Amino acid sequence: MWRCPLGLLLLLLLAGELTLGARRGRGRRELAPGLHLRGIRDAGGRYCGGQDLCCRGRADDCALPYLGATCYCDLFCNRTVSDCCPDFWDFCLGVPPPFPPIPGCTHGSRIYPILGTYWDNCNRCTCQEQGQWECDQEPCLVDEDMINAINRGNYGWRAGNHSAFWGMTLDEGIRYRLGTIRPSSSVTNMNEIHTVLGPGEVLPMAFEASEKWPNLIHGPLDQGNCAGSWAFSTAAVASDRVSIHSLGHMAPVLSPQNLLSCNTHNQQGCRGGRLDGAWWFLRRRGVVSDHCYPFMGSERDEAGPAPRCMMHSRAMGRGKRQATARCPSSHVHANDIYQVTPAYRLGSSEKEIMKELMENGPVQALMEVHEDFFLYQGGIYSHTPVSLGRPERYRRHGTHSVKITGWGQETLPDGRTLKYWTAANSWGPAWGERGHFRIVRGANECDIESFVLGVWGRVGMEDMAHR
Numbered sequence: 001m002w003r004c005p006l007g008l009l010l011l012l013l014l015a016g017e018l019t020l021g022a023r024r025g026r027g028r029r030e031l032a033p034g035l036h037l038r039g040i041r042d043a044g045g046r047y048c049g050g051q052d053l054c055c056r057g058r059a060d061d062c063a064l065p066y067l068g069a070t071c072y073c074d075l076f077c078n079r080t081v082s083d084c085c086p087d088f089w090d091f092c093l094g095v096p097p098p099f100p101p102i103p104g105c106t107h108g109s110r111i112y113p114i115l116g117t118y119w120d121n122c123n124r125c126t127c128q129e130q131g132q133w134e135c136d137q138e139p140c141l142v143d144e145d146m147i148n149a150i151n152r153g154n155y156g157w158r159a160g161n162h163s164a165f166w167g168m169t170l171d172e173g174i175r176y177r178l179g180t181i182r183p184s185s186s187v188t189n190m191n192e193i194h195t196v197l198g199p200g201e202v203l204p205m206a207f208e209a210s211e212k213w214p215n216l217i218h219g220p221l222d223q224g225n226c227a228g229s230w231a232f233s234t235a236a237v238a239s240d241r242v243s244i245h246s247l248g249h250m251a252p253v254l255s256p257q258n259l260l261s262c263n264t265h266n267q268q269g270c271r272g273g274r275l276d277g278a279w280w281f282l283r284r285r286g287v288v289s290d291h292c293y294p295f296m297g298s299e300r301d302e303a304g305p306a307p308r309c310m311m312h313s314r315a316m317g318r319g320k321r322q323a324t325a326r327c328p329s330s331h332v333h334a335n336d337i338y339q340v341t342p343a344y345r346l347g348s349s350e351k352e353i354m355k356e357l358m359e360n361g362p363v364q365a366l367m368e369v370h371e372d373f374f375l376y377q378g379g380i381y382s383h384t385p386v387s388l389g390r391p392e393r394y395r396r397h398g399t400h401s402v403k404i405t406g407w408g409q410e411t412l413p414d415g416r417t418l419k420y421w422t423a424a425n426s427w428g429p430a431w432g433e434r435g436h437f438r439i440v441r442g443a444n445e446c447d448i449e450s451f452v453l454g455v456w457g458r459v460g461m462e463d464m465a466h467r
């Protein structure tokens with residue numbers, strides 16, 4: 001008769017359970033093919049080493065995520081079909097890995113295969129045959145050394161990393177973020193208007209257009225990677241002036257795209273344009289609102305065709321014009337054409353510009369943009385000498401245009417008092433001081449006082465009933 005003591009039976013059962021339980025916990029590791037056998041061998045790096053993770057014997061929680069799977073740093077990992085972390089062999093055992101090391105380059109905690117790449121700001125790095133990285137050496141638009149040098153130097157303004165510029169080269173910044181062509185000398189000499197300050201006339205210490213004309217001054221635009229500042233600054237100044245001169249009966253944001261696509265005679269859309277040409281177009285053809293004809297952005301592909309003109313106007317007597325096309329934006333119906341009178345050039349004196357600004361509204365100014373201006377985050381800008389010691393290709397500049405909206409002065413912590421202009425840029429509201437910047441006034445800083453334009457919105461009696 002077969003008899004078995006109950007105690008022993010229980011013990012056997014329990015032991016069975018125990019081994020089963022352990023199996024189940026470890027089951028995945030044993031069933032799954034090893035990482036190396038699954039061909040996952042092209043990314044190594046610091047895993048066990050990174051967290052100082054080396055466990056004696058078998059410890060199922062001695063594990064790390066590894067390329068969508070799990071790798072282990074316990075001694076047991078080498079007895080299974082190999083699910084050891086890539087650095088287990090040399091870090092935990094101090095022996096060379098049993099698999100031949102894959103040729104490649106490390107960056108961060110990763111190994112990249114030969115010809116693998118990563119981006120270091122604006123430069124592409126490629127893994128070479130010898131296991132070495134080779135990176136392009138372009139000057140970048142956001143340059144940490146320049147940021148630090150400016151912030152150390154007490155220049156009256158702060159520099160920082162504008163994230164939309166991260167990854168762009170300085171050359172791309174100059175090519176895609178500006179876009180005003182310097183006027184020819186015949187234009188520069190043209191119709192300069194001199195305003196005269198009356199006897200005893202004093203201008204205020206500070207002025208801001210948005211305080212004098214609340215709700216009539218429009219926020220900064222964003223030209224993206226379209227070198228069309230000629231169209232953006234013109235639309236911005238015209239929008240404010242049409243609003244001011246119609247006493248708020250019309251307060252449109254005028255369409256830069258209308259200019260970019262339709263003002264094509266001697267103009268190059270997102271590859272640059274002239275201010276005199278833009279004002280000629282606003283006077284003779286007029287443009288619709290930005291709602292009606294929204295900005296279409298720009299690919300950085302300079303070879304691509306410019307988007308065709310989708311708005312036209314015809315004369316309707318007394319110099320006024322009306323649209324002959326529907327709004328390109330399908331849900332906007334108001335396709336009124338806005339026009340201006342001939343633009344006039346102001347004398348390059350600080351006081352004349354101030355008087356015009358205070359009496360008639362924001363003015364347009366040409367400006368020479370240098371490499372450090374892209375980094376501006378606040379304060380009173382002036383071009384700094386921080387790039388002077390660097391090779392020529394780090395010192396670049398290009399012509400831009402902006403909307404001057406006011407002035408003021410500020411005493412710096414070091415006791416200097418700086419006079420400044422406030423101006424709206426067209427690099428979006430996240431750049432600078434909410435899309436605006438302040439720049440030294442009275443010193444023709446960056447040529448900003450050398451070519452300043454004003455204009456009158458063309459407003460008839462009928463427009464006053466517009467709203």
Ligand SMILES: *[C@@H]1O[C@H](CO)[C@@H](O)[C@H](O)[C@H]1NC(C)=O
Nearest residue numbers: 075076077078079080093098
């Ligand atoms: C795994 O590691 C142990 C402990 O160092 C060693 O004795 C054993 O030989 C290793 N096994 C394999 C397959 O490498």
Ligand SMILES: *[C@@H]1O[C@H](CO)[C@@H](O)[C@H](O)[C@H]1NC(C)=O
Nearest residue numbers: 142144161162163164166167
């Ligand atoms: C700059 O900003 C970008 C985008 O926000 C970020 O990825 C990058 O790490 C920043 N660089 C520096 C040096 O702060």
